[in-house]
Amino acid sequence: SGPTVAIVGATGAVGSVMIEIMNARESVPWGEIRLIASPRSAGSTITVRGVEHTVVALSPEAFDGVDIAMFDVPDELSAEWAPVAVERGAIAVDNSGAFRMDPEVPLVVPEVNGSAATRRPKGIVANPNCTTLSMMAALGRLHEQFGLRELVVSSYQAASGSGQEGVDRLRAELDAVAGKQVGERAGDVSEAITAAGLSEDSPFKAPLALNVVPWCGSRKEDGWTSEELKVRNESRKILGLPDLRVSATCVRVPVLTTHSLAVHAKFEREVTVEQARRSFEQAPSIVLQDDPDGPDFPTPAGVVGAEPTYVGRIRQALDFPETLDFFVCGDNLRKGAALNTYEIAETLVEAS
Numbered sequence: 001s002g003p004t005v006a007i008v009g010a011t012g013a014v015g016s017v018m019i020e021i022m023n024a025r026e027s028v029p030w031g032e033i034r035l036i037a038s039p040r041s042a043g044s045t046i047t048v049r050g051v052e053h054t055v056v057a058l059s060p061e062a063f064d065g066v067d068i069a070m071f072d073v074p075d076e077l078s079a080e081w082a083p084v085a086v087e088r089g090a091i092a093v094d095n096s097g098a099f100r101m102d103p104e105v106p107l108v109v110p111e112v113n114g115s116a117a118t119r120r121p122k123g124i125v126a127n128p129n130c131t132t133l134s135m136m137a138a139l140g141r142l143h144e145q146f147g148l149r150e151l152v153v154s155s156y157q158a159a160s161g162s163g164q165e166g167v168d169r170l171r172a173e174l175d176a177v178a179g180k181q182v183g184e185r186a187g188d189v190s191e192a193i194t195a196a197g198l199s200e201d202s203p204f205k206a207p208l209a210l211n212v213v214p215w216c217g218s219r220k221e222d223g224w225t226s227e228e229l230k231v232r233n234e235s236r237k238i239l240g241l242p243d244l245r246v247s248a249t250c251v252r253v254p255v256l257t258t259h260s261l262a263v264h265a266k267f268e269r270e271v272t273v274e275q276a277r278r279s280f281e282q283a284p285s286i287v288l289q290d291d292p293d294g295p296d297f298p299t300p301a302g303v304v305g306a307e308p309t310y311v312g313r314i315r316q317a318l319d320f321p322e323t324l325d326f327f328v329c330g331d332n333l334r335k336g337a338a339l340n341t342y343e344i345a346e347t348l349v350e351a352s
């Protein structure tokens with residue numbers, strides 16, 4: 001029978017989407033599917049592809065016999081346990097930030113640099129951050145044909161990028177402002193949130209309901225956030241362009257799931273809107289939704305739950321030669337996390 005795959009963090013937000021993805025697949029190459037989670041969740045049962053599985057506790061022995069271990073857990077758990085899985089004979093596909101910039105760990109988006117997964121001296125393959133991933137299918141495609149030179153990006157990131165805590169907070173804030181005459185005076189949204197008894201300890205640095213928050217991730221040097229540096233560093237690594245000029249501003253918006261990005265990309269060669277459209281139309285993992293006459297374009301509310309990346313609003317930048325502007329939306333829990341991790345695992349099976 002086929003290889004044994006493990007989902008580490010099977011009961012978490014991304015692990016649960018991973019199971020949905022597996023359930024939706026017409027066929028899977030796996031012999032055994034093993035679900036691994038914290039000792040707290042061990043013993044619970046989850047049905048995968050019609051078969052009830054008992055969740056086992058994370059331990060070195062849990063990896064015995066595993067060929068591919070997909071990790072959907074926080075950075076510190078991946079840092080500790082991915083090497084353990086490798087020691088026990090598995091390839092670790094890691095969705096955390098623990099290994100992404102390690103030069104001995106490939107950072108893979110299968111349709112862009114899938115072959116990089118075969119060179120993995122540490123036995124670990126990393127999955128990019130969801131913000132980078134949301135634009136990578138589109139950018140990889142254009143880079144292959146027109147040669148990417150510069151990238152200026154603004155993100156519109158969903159609350160679920162901050163985990164279940166982010167989702168719960170946004171829902172609670174929306175309840176707190178619903179039906180109220182707020183958003184008309186500075187500070188009244190905050191007051192409504194406080195009056196509803198919500199804690200000041202929010203995953204967001206400002207109210208997210210009826211607002212946008214230009215801060216995602218943690219503080220880094222010179223005013224940048226971790227999220228903005230990830231967009232720069234990971235784009236360079238995935239595309240194999242170590243000197244790519246990148247500038248990003250990452251913004252949290254009151255959307256539950258699906259990240260969007262406004263992309264301004266400059267290429268070596270001239271690229272027309274028609275050429276870009278044709279290129280996107282031929283890409284299996286991209287849906288072109290771009291009709292200025294409709295008008296028709298992607299939005300997070302229309303894309304959430306979908307596997308492909310949606311691209312629209314493609315324009316030739318009026319004052320910048322060889323430059324396109326476009327808008328992408330991608331479900332941050334699917335292509336942005338669970339789906340790409342799963343596709344890496346599928347790529348590894350195909351290559352074996």
Ligand code: 2RA
Nearest residue numbers: 129130131157161162
């Ligand atoms: C966020 N990209 O949206 C992060 C999650 N990894 O906050």
